[in-house]
Amino acid sequence: xxxxxxxxxxxxxxxxxxxxxxxxxxxxxxAERMIQELGPERLSIPEVAKAADxxxxxxxxxxxxxxxxxxxxxxxxxxxxxxxxxxxxxSHGADSYAAWIGALIEAAANYYDSHPVASIxxxxxxxxxxxxxxxxxxxxxxxxVLRSATESKVPGIRVSRSxxxxxxxxxxxxxxxxxxxxxxxxxxxxIRAQAVTAVTAYAEASIPGLARAFRSQxxx
Numbered sequence: 001x002x003x004x005x006x007x008x009x010x011x012x013x014x015x016x017x018x019x020x021x022x023x024x025x026x027x028x029x030x031a032e033r034m035i036q037e038l039g040p041e042r043l044s045i046p047e048v049a050k051a052a053d054x055x056x057x058x059x060x061x062x063x064x065x066x067x068x069x070x071x072x073x074x075x076x077x078x079x080x081x082x083x084x085x086x087x088x089x090x091s092h093g094a095d096s097y098a099a100w101i102g103a104l105i106e107a108a109a110n111y112y113d114s115h116p117v118a119s120i121x122x123x124x125x126x127x128x129x130x131x132x133x134x135x136x137x138x139x140x141x142x143x144x145v146l147r148s149a150t151e152s153k154v155p156g157i158r159v160s161r162s163x164x165x166x167x168x169x170x171x172x173x174x175x176x177x178x179x180x181x182x183x184x185x186x187x188x189x190x191i192r193a194q195a196v197t198a199v200t201a202y203a204e205a206s207i208p209g210l211a212r213a214f215r216s217q218x219x220x
Contacts, residue, residue: 067128077118143167
Protein backbone atom coordinates (compact mmCIF):
# COMPACT_ATOMS: atom_id res chain seq x y z
CA UNK A 1 0.00 0.00 0.00
CA UNK A 2 1.34 3.38 -0.97
CA UNK A 3 0.99 6.57 1.04
CA UNK A 4 -1.74 7.80 -1.33
CA UNK A 5 -4.01 4.79 -0.92
CA UNK A 6 -6.96 4.75 1.43
CA UNK A 7 -6.74 1.93 3.99
CA UNK A 8 -9.28 -0.87 3.68
CA UNK A 9 -12.66 0.06 5.19
CA UNK A 10 -14.92 -2.40 7.00
CA UNK A 11 -18.19 -3.31 5.35
CA UNK A 12 -21.14 -1.34 6.73
CA UNK A 13 -23.38 -3.00 9.33
CA UNK A 14 -26.97 -2.38 8.33
CA UNK A 15 -29.61 -1.67 11.01
CA UNK A 16 -32.36 -4.16 11.86
CA UNK A 17 -34.80 -1.94 13.75
CA UNK A 18 -37.21 0.16 11.68
CA UNK A 19 -36.34 3.41 13.43
CA UNK A 20 -32.64 2.85 12.84
CA UNK A 21 -33.31 1.94 9.22
CA UNK A 22 -35.19 5.21 8.72
CA UNK A 23 -32.32 7.15 10.28
CA UNK A 24 -29.77 5.48 8.04
CA UNK A 25 -31.89 6.05 4.94
CA UNK A 26 -32.25 9.74 5.85
CA UNK A 27 -28.50 10.00 6.42
CA UNK A 28 -27.74 8.32 3.09
CA UNK A 29 -30.05 10.71 1.24
CA UNK A 30 -28.42 13.74 2.86
CA ALA A 31 -24.94 12.33 2.27
CA GLU A 32 -25.75 11.94 -1.44
CA ARG A 33 -26.79 15.58 -1.63
CA MET A 34 -23.66 16.68 0.19
CA ILE A 35 -21.42 14.59 -2.08
CA GLN A 36 -22.96 16.23 -5.12
CA GLU A 37 -22.61 19.71 -3.64
CA LEU A 38 -19.26 19.42 -1.83
CA GLY A 39 -17.53 16.33 -3.22
CA PRO A 40 -16.58 13.19 -1.28
CA GLU A 41 -13.37 14.71 0.05
CA ARG A 42 -15.27 17.30 2.12
CA LEU A 43 -17.91 14.88 3.39
CA SER A 44 -17.76 14.04 7.10
CA ILE A 45 -19.84 11.87 9.41
CA PRO A 46 -20.41 14.73 11.92
CA GLU A 47 -21.73 17.03 9.19
CA VAL A 48 -24.05 14.33 7.83
CA ALA A 49 -25.35 13.59 11.33
CA LYS A 50 -25.94 17.29 11.97
CA ALA A 51 -27.77 17.84 8.67
CA ALA A 52 -29.90 14.71 9.21
CA ASP A 53 -30.61 15.64 12.85
CA UNK A 54 -29.31 12.27 13.97
CA UNK A 55 -27.07 11.73 17.02
CA UNK A 56 -23.51 11.37 15.82
CA UNK A 57 -23.01 8.24 17.92
CA UNK A 58 -26.01 6.58 16.25
CA UNK A 59 -24.55 7.14 12.80
CA UNK A 60 -21.09 5.96 13.84
CA UNK A 61 -22.62 2.59 14.81
CA UNK A 62 -23.21 1.86 11.15
CA UNK A 63 -20.61 4.05 9.46
CA UNK A 64 -17.50 4.27 11.67
CA UNK A 65 -15.77 6.38 9.01
CA UNK A 66 -16.84 8.29 5.94
CA UNK A 67 -15.33 5.75 3.56
CA UNK A 68 -17.77 3.13 4.83
CA UNK A 69 -20.59 5.57 4.12
CA UNK A 70 -19.24 6.27 0.64
CA UNK A 71 -18.93 2.55 -0.03
CA UNK A 72 -22.54 1.98 1.00
CA UNK A 73 -23.83 4.68 -1.36
CA UNK A 74 -21.69 3.29 -4.18
CA UNK A 75 -23.04 -0.21 -3.49
CA UNK A 76 -26.64 1.04 -3.75
CA UNK A 77 -25.99 2.54 -7.17
CA UNK A 78 -24.04 -0.50 -8.32
CA UNK A 79 -26.95 -2.76 -7.35
CA UNK A 80 -29.44 -0.58 -9.24
CA UNK A 81 -27.25 -0.45 -12.33
CA UNK A 82 -26.64 -4.20 -12.26
CA UNK A 83 -30.38 -4.87 -12.06
CA UNK A 84 -31.05 -2.45 -14.93
CA UNK A 85 -28.45 -4.04 -17.19
CA UNK A 86 -29.59 -7.56 -16.36
CA UNK A 87 -33.11 -6.62 -17.42
CA UNK A 88 -31.94 -4.92 -20.63
CA UNK A 89 -29.60 -7.75 -21.58
CA UNK A 90 -32.41 -10.30 -21.50
CA SER A 91 -35.17 -8.20 -23.04
CA HIS A 92 -33.56 -6.05 -25.72
CA GLY A 93 -33.92 -7.18 -29.33
CA ALA A 94 -31.14 -6.13 -31.72
CA ASP A 95 -30.16 -6.97 -35.27
CA SER A 96 -26.44 -7.26 -34.49
CA TYR A 97 -24.11 -7.93 -31.58
CA ALA A 98 -22.82 -4.35 -31.80
CA ALA A 99 -26.36 -2.95 -31.59
CA TRP A 100 -27.13 -5.14 -28.58
CA ILE A 101 -23.95 -4.10 -26.78
CA GLY A 102 -24.66 -0.50 -27.78
CA ALA A 103 -28.05 -0.63 -26.07
CA LEU A 104 -26.45 -1.91 -22.85
CA ILE A 105 -23.71 0.73 -22.92
CA GLU A 106 -26.32 3.40 -23.62
CA ALA A 107 -28.35 2.27 -20.60
CA ALA A 108 -25.29 2.29 -18.32
CA ALA A 109 -24.06 5.66 -19.59
CA ASN A 110 -27.51 7.20 -19.18
CA TYR A 111 -27.69 5.91 -15.62
CA TYR A 112 -24.36 7.47 -14.72
CA ASP A 113 -25.16 10.76 -16.44
CA SER A 114 -28.52 11.02 -14.66
CA HIS A 115 -27.08 10.05 -11.25
CA PRO A 116 -24.13 12.37 -10.58
CA VAL A 117 -23.24 10.72 -7.28
CA ALA A 118 -22.97 7.32 -8.99
CA SER A 119 -20.54 8.90 -11.45
CA ILE A 120 -18.54 10.52 -8.66
CA UNK A 121 -18.22 7.39 -6.52
CA UNK A 122 -18.09 4.62 -9.15
CA UNK A 123 -16.50 6.22 -12.20
CA UNK A 124 -14.44 8.65 -10.14
CA UNK A 125 -13.59 6.09 -7.44
CA UNK A 126 -13.30 3.73 -5.79
CA UNK A 127 -12.66 5.52 -2.53
CA UNK A 128 -12.06 2.45 -0.38
CA UNK A 129 -11.20 -1.23 -0.55
CA UNK A 130 -14.85 -2.11 0.15
CA UNK A 131 -15.98 0.03 -2.78
CA UNK A 132 -13.35 -1.60 -4.99
CA UNK A 133 -14.67 -5.04 -4.07
CA UNK A 134 -18.22 -3.88 -4.84
CA UNK A 135 -17.08 -2.72 -8.28
CA UNK A 136 -15.34 -6.01 -9.00
CA UNK A 137 -18.45 -7.90 -7.92
CA UNK A 138 -20.52 -5.70 -10.23
CA UNK A 139 -18.24 -6.55 -13.17
CA UNK A 140 -18.46 -10.27 -12.46
CA UNK A 141 -22.24 -10.19 -12.02
CA UNK A 142 -22.88 -8.21 -15.21
CA UNK A 143 -20.34 -10.41 -17.00
CA UNK A 144 -22.24 -13.54 -15.94
CA VAL A 145 -25.52 -12.01 -17.13
CA LEU A 146 -23.94 -11.01 -20.45
CA ARG A 147 -22.48 -14.50 -20.96
CA SER A 148 -25.80 -16.19 -20.18
CA ALA A 149 -27.75 -13.79 -22.41
CA THR A 150 -25.27 -14.21 -25.27
CA GLU A 151 -25.50 -18.00 -25.12
CA SER A 152 -29.28 -17.79 -24.89
CA LYS A 153 -29.62 -15.38 -27.82
CA VAL A 154 -27.20 -17.30 -30.01
CA PRO A 155 -27.63 -21.07 -29.55
CA GLY A 156 -24.45 -22.99 -30.23
CA ILE A 157 -22.18 -20.19 -29.04
CA ARG A 158 -20.21 -20.83 -25.87
CA VAL A 159 -18.48 -17.92 -24.15
CA SER A 160 -15.20 -18.75 -22.44
CA ARG A 161 -15.17 -18.66 -18.65
CA SER A 162 -11.38 -18.92 -18.40
CA UNK A 163 -10.41 -16.36 -19.40
CA UNK A 164 -13.76 -14.81 -18.52
CA UNK A 165 -14.48 -13.12 -21.84
CA UNK A 166 -17.80 -11.56 -20.81
CA UNK A 167 -16.44 -10.00 -17.64
CA UNK A 168 -13.42 -8.70 -19.53
CA UNK A 169 -15.81 -7.14 -22.07
CA UNK A 170 -17.63 -5.40 -19.20
CA UNK A 171 -14.30 -4.18 -17.84
CA UNK A 172 -13.44 -2.70 -21.26
CA UNK A 173 -16.72 -0.79 -21.41
CA UNK A 174 -16.28 0.41 -17.83
CA UNK A 175 -12.74 1.62 -18.57
CA UNK A 176 -14.03 3.65 -21.51
CA UNK A 177 -16.71 5.25 -19.35
CA UNK A 178 -14.25 6.03 -16.56
CA UNK A 179 -11.96 7.69 -19.08
CA UNK A 180 -14.83 9.69 -20.54
CA UNK A 181 -15.97 10.83 -17.12
CA UNK A 182 -12.42 11.87 -16.21
CA UNK A 183 -12.02 13.82 -19.44
CA UNK A 184 -15.44 15.43 -19.79
CA UNK A 185 -17.35 14.98 -16.54
CA UNK A 186 -19.92 12.87 -18.41
CA UNK A 187 -20.08 10.03 -20.91
CA UNK A 188 -20.25 11.65 -24.32
CA UNK A 189 -21.68 10.11 -27.47
CA UNK A 190 -18.14 9.75 -28.80
CA ILE A 191 -17.05 7.76 -25.75
CA ARG A 192 -20.17 5.59 -25.94
CA ALA A 193 -19.37 4.81 -29.57
CA GLN A 194 -15.75 3.97 -28.72
CA ALA A 195 -16.92 1.66 -25.94
CA VAL A 196 -19.21 -0.18 -28.36
CA THR A 197 -16.38 -0.51 -30.89
CA ALA A 198 -13.91 -1.77 -28.29
CA VAL A 199 -16.27 -4.30 -26.70
CA THR A 200 -17.58 -5.58 -30.04
CA ALA A 201 -14.08 -5.99 -31.48
CA TYR A 202 -12.87 -7.83 -28.38
CA ALA A 203 -15.91 -10.11 -28.15
CA GLU A 204 -15.95 -11.00 -31.85
CA ALA A 205 -12.22 -11.75 -31.73
CA SER A 206 -12.58 -13.85 -28.57
CA ILE A 207 -15.80 -15.73 -29.37
CA PRO A 208 -15.34 -17.58 -32.68
CA GLY A 209 -18.32 -17.27 -35.01
CA LEU A 210 -20.16 -14.76 -32.80
CA ALA A 211 -20.96 -12.16 -35.47
CA ARG A 212 -22.01 -14.76 -38.04
CA ALA A 213 -24.09 -16.72 -35.55
CA PHE A 214 -25.79 -13.54 -34.29
CA ARG A 215 -26.75 -12.57 -37.85
CA SER A 216 -27.95 -16.09 -38.61
CA GLN A 217 -30.10 -16.13 -35.48
CA UNK A 218 -31.57 -12.75 -36.41
CA UNK A 219 -32.42 -13.91 -39.95
CA UNK A 220 -34.31 -16.89 -38.58
